[in-house]
Amino acid sequence: MCDSQNTITTLARLENVGKRYGNVTALNGLNLSVNTGEILALLGPNGAGKTTAVSLLLNLIEADSGKVSLFDQDPQELSARQRIGVMLQSAELPETLRVSELIELTQSYYPLPRDLKELAEMAAITDLLKRPYGKLSGGQQRRVQFAMAICAKVEILFLDEPTVGLDIEAREAMWVSLRKLVAEGCSIVLTTHYLEEAEALANRVIVIAQGSVIAEGSVESIRSRVAMRRIRCVSSLNITDIKQWPNIDSVGYDGEYLTIQTMDVESVTRRLLSEDHALQQLEIKRAGLAEAFVELTKEQA
Amino acid sequence: MNTASTISKYSPFNVYATEAKLEFIRMLRMPMFALPALVFPAMFYTLFGVLMGSGKTEMSTYMLATYSIFGVMGPGLFGFGVSVAMEKDRGWLKWRRAVPALPGAYFVSKMVMALIFAFIIFVELALLAGTLGGVHLAATQWLLLLVISLLSSLPFCAMGLVIGTLVNGQAAPAVVNFIYLPMAFLSGLWLPISMLPKFLGKIAPIWPSYHASQIALKVIGNDLGVPLWQHIAYLAAFTLVMLWLAVTFWSRMKLK
Numbered sequence: 001m002c003d004s005q006n007t008i009t010t011l012a013r014l015e016n017v018g019k020r021y022g023n024v025t026a027l028n029g030l031n032l033s034v035n036t037g038e039i040l041a042l043l044g045p046n047g048a049g050k051t052t053a054v055s056l057l058l059n060l061i062e063a064d065s066g067k068v069s070l071f072d073q074d075p076q077e078l079s080a081r082q083r084i085g086v087m088l089q090s091a092e093l094p095e096t097l098r099v100s101e102l103i104e105l106t107q108s109y110y111p112l113p114r115d116l117k118e119l120a121e122m123a124a125i126t127d128l129l130k131r132p133y134g135k136l137s138g139g140q141q142r143r144v145q146f147a148m149a150i151c152a153k154v155e156i157l158f159l160d161e162p163t164v165g166l167d168i169e170a171r172e173a174m175w176v177s178l179r180k181l182v183a184e185g186c187s188i189v190l191t192t193h194y195l196e197e198a199e200a201l202a203n204r205v206i207v208i209a210q211g212s213v214i215a216e217g218s219v220e221s222i223r224s225r226v227a228m229r230r231i232r233c234v235s236s237l238n239i240t241d242i243k244q245w246p247n248i249d250s251v252g253y254d255g256e257y258l259t260i261q262t263m264d265v266e267s268v269t270r271r272l273l274s275e276d277h278a279l280q281q282l283e284i285k286r287a288g289l290a291e292a293f294v295e296l297t298k299e300q301a
Numbered sequence: 302m303n304t305a306s307t308i309s310k311y312s313p314f315n316v317y318a319t320e321a322k323l324e325f326i327r328m329l330r331m332p333m334f335a336l337p338a339l340v341f342p343a344m345f346y347t348l349f350g351v352l353m354g355s356g357k358t359e360m361s362t363y364m365l366a367t368y369s370i371f372g373v374m375g376p377g378l379f380g381f382g383v384s385v386a387m388e389k390d391r392g393w394l395k396w397r398r399a400v401p402a403l404p405g406a407y408f409v410s411k412m413v414m415a416l417i418f419a420f421i422i423f424v425e426l427a428l429l430a431g432t433l434g435g436v437h438l439a440a441t442q443w444l445l446l447l448v449i450s451l452l453s454s455l456p457f458c459a460m461g462l463v464i465g466t467l468v469n470g471q472a473a474p475a476v477v478n479f480i481y482l483p484m485a486f487l488s489g490l491w492l493p494i495s496m497l498p499k500f501l502g503k504i505a506p507i508w509p510s511y512h513a514s515q516i517a518l519k520v521i522g523n524d525l526g527v528p529l530w531q532h533i534a535y536l537a538a539f540t541l542v543m544l545w546l547a548v549t550f551w552s553r554m555k556l557k
Contacts (some may be wrong), residue, residue: 058398059398078403081400088395091396092391092393093396097327105320109400110401
């Protein structure tokens, strides 16, 4: 409808939020915003504060300090929550209700419910509609929970580990639906521990550790914060010699391949090629999000 | 975003109606709840009110009043006590807080569910009484008994809610049974108060079910003669105290 190129609006916001559980500081002056039309992935080790951050926006807990707003309203306001869809990690739903009844119930809460047929196709639950929820497998239940999250036209979708328990095919089908939703104009907040999921979907990543944001940006920029790169080749050079070279992080063997991690990939490669003329199958890879994530959270600790 | 494609039919009334309908369906499909609720009162009434007192219409009439109260207590106590306890433990209440569910609809839907069950239970007992029991009552008496039975389920909804907020899901069925069955016996719902040991008969007025059954027994002229307003005052006060406790515990409740 509108030109999304230059109209970035913040839909939800945590400003300098603090939250303690007894003596444990869960969030320590956390800042976070959710913008229009983006897929925002929240990453962080267990206990870092991801779930706490999301719980604040979902009206599940209250902040001790700072400001929490959802569409410039308090998340307690019904009218704010009518603009979000929610998939929690561990909700057990009434087992004796049929899938269609659970969807009917959820849809009754929203002003703009989706067409049931369209919804069932998007969540791949068309064949499950008549079945009692309690009789479904874990993966099927997860798809139903996803359907309930997208049962209405909403502006932000909160998904907590949405693809846990799904097989690869179902996971990829959900990714397709998520991309479709974003194209419709919906924003998505994704907490996940599958880094490849964040890598495949997210426009923006926020890494949380020990209650505050330690890195924020595109997948690209997060990856580039970690300068480490990996060289792989078949070479007869001696490992212990290579270890003495400058800027070598680690050296090892992966099967017949020699692997080297280094910050200075150019110099190391030049030296490798000059010292071993028989070197073969040279490969240089940048750190993936997973490696970047490990590095970032290691720095923090 | 594009929102023009669906015409909104949102109304709070529709939310309440959908919740109530699905709460009833959900509980009806749960054998652990529906079977005892719908079968036990009718079975006990048939055994103790009809077969044991065979031919004694007076006995069958008396027991109709007391077993009606026994019957309608169940859906309130279990429908709130057990399901609130389980739903707070299993994430359903948490989910409801995150989505735009109406908080009031949660309680109203359970209350409507309990009332529908209470209605069915009363109809079962009335049919058994009118046929096998040979009970003859005026139309107004039947109607009064029905109204009293339905209203009597409400204090037990409130009591169930208190239990549900306090105990965990696994303990809830045992806790409710431990309160429900002794209280029914001690209030003279299974056997008339006159047949209970003297001491137990004396303390019967501490139980809410005693007062409900005395009101029901007034309809057939078989109560102990305590003025009606005293029973009503007790039940109103009991319900208010339960609601106050429920509100207090509810706000402290930890959702999982």
